[in-house]
Amino acid sequence: MATNYGPHPFDPITPEEIKLAVRILEATFPGVSLRYKRIDVNEPIKKDVIAYIEAERLRRPLPPPPARLLYVLFHRLDTGAFYKAILNADKRTIVYAKELPKGVQGPIDIDEIAGIEEMCMKHPAVLAEIEKLQLPAGVTVCNDPWMYGTDNDNEDRRLFQCFMYMVEVDHPQNNHYSLPCKFSPVFDGLTQELIRMDYLPGGADFETTSTQPWKPVKTVQYAHDLLDEPLRTDLKPYIVQQPEGPSFSVDGNSVYWQKWRFRVGFNAREGLIIYNVTYDNRNLFYRLAVSEMTVPYGDPRAPYHRKQAFDVGDTGFGMNANQLALGCDCLGHIKYFDGYRNDSKGNPLHLKNVVCMHEQDNGLQHKHTNYRSGAATVVRNRQLVLQMICTVANYEYIFNYIFDQAANVELEVRATGILSTVPFDNENGQTVPWGTNVGPGVMAPFHQHMFSLRIDPAIDGFKNTIYYEDSVPMPEDEKNPYLVGYTSESTVMHTAGTANTSVDRHRVFKIRNDNITNPITYKPVAYKLMAAPSQMLLVSKNAHGFRRAEFATKPIWVTKYQDDELYAAGEFTNQSRRAEGVETWVQRKDNTENEDVVLWHTFGLTHNPRIEDFPVMPMERVSVMLKPDGFFNKNPALDVPQSSQLFNRSSLHPEEQPAGCCARASSAGSKAKLYKRIE
Amino acid sequence: MATNYGPHPFDPITPEEIKLAVRILEATFPGVSLRYKRIDVNEPIKKDVIAYIEAERLRRPLPPPPARLLYVLFHRLDTGAFYKAILNADKRTIVYAKELPKGVQGPIDIDEIAGIEEMCMKHPAVLAEIEKLQLPAGVTVCNDPWMYGTDNDNEDRRLFQCFMYMVEVDHPQNNHYSLPCKFSPVFDGLTQELIRMDYLPGGADFETTSTQPWKPVKTVQYAHDLLDEPLRTDLKPYIVQQPEGPSFSVDGNSVYWQKWRFRVGFNAREGLIIYNVTYDNRNLFYRLAVSEMTVPYGDPRAPYHRKQAFDVGDTGFGMNANQLALGCDCLGHIKYFDGYRNDSKGNPLHLKNVVCMHEQDNGLQHKHTNYRSGAATVVRNRQLVLQMICTVANYEYIFNYIFDQAANVELEVRATGILSTVPFDNENGQTVPWGTNVGPGVMAPFHQHMFSLRIDPAIDGFKNTIYYEDSVPMPEDEKNPYLVGYTSESTVMHTAGTANTSVDRHRVFKIRNDNITNPITYKPVAYKLMAAPSQMLLVSKNAHGFRRAEFATKPIWVTKYQDDELYAAGEFTNQSRRAEGVETWVQRKDNTENEDVVLWHTFGLTHNPRIEDFPVMPMERVSVMLKPDGFFNKNPALDVPQSSQLFNRSSLHPEEQPAGCCARASSAGSKAKLYKRIE
Secondary structure (H helix, E strand, O other): OOOOOOOOOOOOOOHHHHHHHHHHHHHHOOOOOEEEEEEEEOOOOHHHHHHHHHHHHOOOOOOOOOOOEEEEEEEEOOOOOEEEEEEEOOOOEEEEEEEOOOOOOOOOOHHHHHHHHHHHHHOHHHHHHHHHHOOOOOOEEEEEEEEOOOOOOOOOOOEEEEEEEEEOOOOOOOOHHHOEOOEEEEEEOOOOOEEEEEEOOOOOOOOOOOOOOOOOOOOOOOOHHHOOOOOOOOOOOOEEEOOOOOOOEEEOOEEEEOOEEEEEEEEOOOEEEEEEEEEOOEEEEEEEEEEEEEEEEOOOOOOHHHOEEEHHHHHOOOOOEOOOOEOOOEOOEEEEEEEEEEOOOOOEEEEEEEEEEEEEEEEEEEEEEOOOOOOEEEEEEEEEEEEEEEEEOOEEEEEEEEEEOOOOEEEEEEEEEOOOOEEOOOOOOOOOOOEEEEEOOEEEEOEEEEEEEEEEEOOOOOOEEEEEEEEEEOOOOOOOOOOOOEEEEEEEOOEOEEEOOOOOOOOEEEEEEEEEEOOOOOOEEEEEEEOOOOOOOOOOOOOHHHHHOHHHHOOEEEEEOOOOOOOOOOOOOOOOOOOOOHHHHHHHOOEOOOEOEEEEEEEEEEEOOOHHHOOOEEEEEEEEEEEEOOOOOOOOOOOOOOOOHHHHOOEEOOOOOOHHHHHHHHOOOOHHHHOOOOO | OOOOOOOOOOOOOOHHHHHHHHHHHHHHOOOOOEEEEEEEEOOOOHHHHHHHHHHHHOOOOOOOOOOOEEEEEEEEOOOOOEEEEEEEOOOOEEEEEEEOOOOOOOOOOHHHHHHHHHHHHHOHHHHHHHHHHOOOOOOEEEEEEEEOOOOOOOOOOOEEEEEEEEEOOOOOOOOHHHOEOOEEEEEEOOOOOEEEEEEOOOOOOOOOOOOOOOOOOOOOOOOHHHOOOOOOOOOOOOEEEOOOOOOOEEEOOEEEEOOEEEEEEEEOOOEEEEEEEEEOOEEEEEEEEEEEEEEEEOOOOOOHHHOEEEHHHHHOOOOOEOOOOEOOOEOOEEEEEEEEEEOOOOOEEEEEEEEEEEEEEEEEEEEEEOOOOOOEEEEEEEEEEEEEEEEEOOEEEEEEEEEEOOOOEEEEEEEEEOOOOEEOOOOOOOOOOOEEEEEOOEEEEOEEEEEEEEEEEOOOOOOEEEEEEEEEEOOOOOOOOOOOOEEEEEEEOOEOEEEOOOOOOOOEEEEEEEEEEOOOOOOEEEEEEEOOOOOOOOOOOOOHHHHHOHHHHOOEEEEEOOOOOOOOOOOOOOOOOOOOOHHHHHHHOOEOOOEOEEEEEEEEEEEOOOHHHOOOEEEEEEEEEEEEOOOOOOOOOOOOOOOOHHHHOOEEOOOOOOHHHHHHHHOOOOHHHHOOOOO
């Protein structure tokens, strides 16, 4: 199993490293049974990495690579204590293993979820409630265990709230979210004890009742073989071919495409990470990743007030990444990347095809027609896409990092999957102001999806400055005699802090390198963030959910880089009482001018469900882009070859129409009636 | 030339109709020479059209079609008077021909532009200025005539401002915008007289000088054969094939695709228009079009304060629509639509391929993986795109109407082309606060692009109501005990008026039909507008440019439908003193609840140029979408077949890497050095 060569500093964990970690910890805790939550690479020390990757970039002799550190979270099964350990994989030693304070719960792992789910279904109190439903033959019950959002600062137990659903048909894609039950047990995840049976409100108020026999209603299904209506038959194949192969090349996790070079990283928490991004061998970004995402729900009633998932910190996008399939999740010529994670026993698990990469055509990138000569320059917008899709129980997130030939990089997030639903007796025309009826007996509460994109920039170097520019009218004075003048107003973020977006001022955030001046604009080279101005967190300042997700209360955070400050809501979010993330780090008021800075952008979707979002939601798209702004001396895509038929081989629609469509038109009336003679 | 059958009410003008109009007017004004500005279809009377298209939709016997009216603008060459005429093509008669008030200039036509351009180049005063430049052999001068933005309410002359440029090389794609001259003649377009020679500021202040010998600098070129650097050679072909043909069918200008049906309209002013949009035979929109677009510039100095193009009203997107080429402007299986316009003599001109239509793949539309069974439903997002590209002298706009299978329709605008530039002596590190240096001797001033999308809705019928919903926290009282509750707050626009967007309140505008209730949500069926919140017009309230473009001062306007109210800044924008558009029509305070309403959305780009936007700008994208919201009873794309390899035929990237990329990696250091042994 041993490899001859070690991984690159940015490479994901290997199965050998997972095994190594277990061996080291078994040796450290002899005779103690350990339950592994997470065995992963610990982010390498940046200053050591910089020396290494700069030598790579500049093709100089490589210095020693940074220490390969591993990050392990585990429970001791003898004491129940929760530990964090850092290991040195090079030296095969432990750096430290520390017991974490009692209130720190650590993330939920997949074995744990499966265990709770199974245990719940066997629990006598749960079975007794199911009995009371008096379900028809064939209808069964299942449950989704949820993280137990904090509502009590003195709660030290590791808790799970199981939401229960009726299963109408035994089908691998039955939509149980269409039939939520009105009871919800809460379990202690460590002792497996039933803490409490919660009853869910059935109407538009807070009232709950004991479990009653179920009045059958039909499930709103999405599986194609469970639909009442036939599938469409008029969709014709659309095939993408690259007869000469793709324009990218890959070496391990290193990708080369159209002057771009970067490394594909992957860990259990963030999933896809983009490292060490350069364009034409100039540094752009040290690291890009979605650092956190929280989903607070707006239904004011217990126990829904505790529904506030942190899908990065509580579980992990890497943990939940789909294993993607050719021809389904990507179209064209596809390169897949794999990952590894551990199970609770410390065994490595192979996560095959968790990231896919392909090229796509995105219409036109630039065009100009000289109207005098008619001569046109047309350049299409070829893109390189890296995609990860995460299933977080009912819901799906699709993350696409999109690189183009004009040196832009975009993070596009698509929200899809199944809404988190609650039971609701809506047969009599009842509605609630905090949710949407999406089917008989089922309502989908309003909620927000708040993402934090962590941008660790390296614009032509590792010392950068964040500032913003507003577009403002000039004063109405002699310098603006016709009252049309407007200029931009710059505000430098000299110290760590926050800022708001502003549509009315067309505020644009930029990252510049004060040490390098563009020879034509006479301004420092820069990239700009095309932010996604979004409504911030709606929960009250006095709510637990606010303190736990302060990153989601401001769209822009700037911190000075420190190792281990990677996650906007802090390292441990599950049942956290408050975040220890960006809101803490900005307090240092570090100098952030011409420094190693990090830009955190919070954006999101206020998602008041449409009925059209059920049973599976057509994707809702939100996108953030990083664009050069004074970084180059002209359009960097000028050297992309002209778009031409020789290259693209498009086909012309025949002018003669098939009978089908004419028949359709004339079915609306006879041809003679449709048209009128004008001579 | 006579056809047997007349056009559909929404069909674009035919060459026969252009000739008919000329014949009717020649008969009306015998012996008078007429110069035709515009001969087009006049929008048919809506109430007559509704009866007709409803009969089509419901497959009932067709009533008589609405009168086919033609719209003609012309100058009498004997008196110089400017006329508007409406003709009845069915009866071959004139409805009226009226002389317009002296201040009304009417749009600029292509023959007129060409005439001014040619005349300017021969004018002795212009030649004298060129002489003073003492240009090197081979360098010549050209000019772009511009509409003369109003700065004087008493100006009745028809004026043109010619911006002059040096032409470095005789090449059909030489970028003259890189070398602007510092003089700019103003001509009377009717008398052809030189009104004034303007001199442009050369520095960062208002100072102008007489024309001096040119100090040669290099043109920043975009044409591929004028670039210094070689083209990229590593872009591999990407071919889209539809072996079974497209999923759409076409009958004349009627399009059928995936439950959608609509008609492709085209006129010289708006260009592409989408008419009579239905989905699954339910009415959605009567008419969608970009009704106006204005581009005010922020450089406060004369004569730049008059740079405020209205690219719909002053010239016309249809007039300036590119004739698109297979394999360049569209990729895949392409259907083209043609248009016709008149020349100044009244001859019909064929505008071939001004709209292209094709399908595209836009990644995933919806996905859900059942984490228990691993079974996944994956549906890709097939789209139908209708594209028009307009060249407005230096600049290009790309308009895409995008239909998808989840009943969404999007208007995507891409801004590209060449920045409007001004001369600027920037060799000494000089900058201005209202523009960006984009090359030697050339600066691109800040400006805004303000679009008005006119949405004439027909959500399940022709009487609709516009309202907006804000997401707001619940009060902190006993109904919100955990402080997490939030609800939506509705505001109905009962009467004609305006509204603001609001990111902070997540304001969403909706169009509902109060007469039809969704059986599950218990709310009226509706579509929502995914608006593009944008900075509004930056010019002062006291500027001419404000009064001329009041539509661009508010993002949302609601009016009650009236025939002939089509253009947000009014019918005549060229040298207008004030708009007579939406700002006038909302004054009526018409009832707009459950009425025939029109929703006008102003959105745009505050465009402070990047140097990367020169010499041709990588597209900047802005998008607006209309989405069902309680219109259907579930996701309307559920019946789209599963995405599968059988259908998509994707290919897997070979795991064995070609030598090329490994070679590249090892050129960064020997392989042994890149990696380090860990055991």
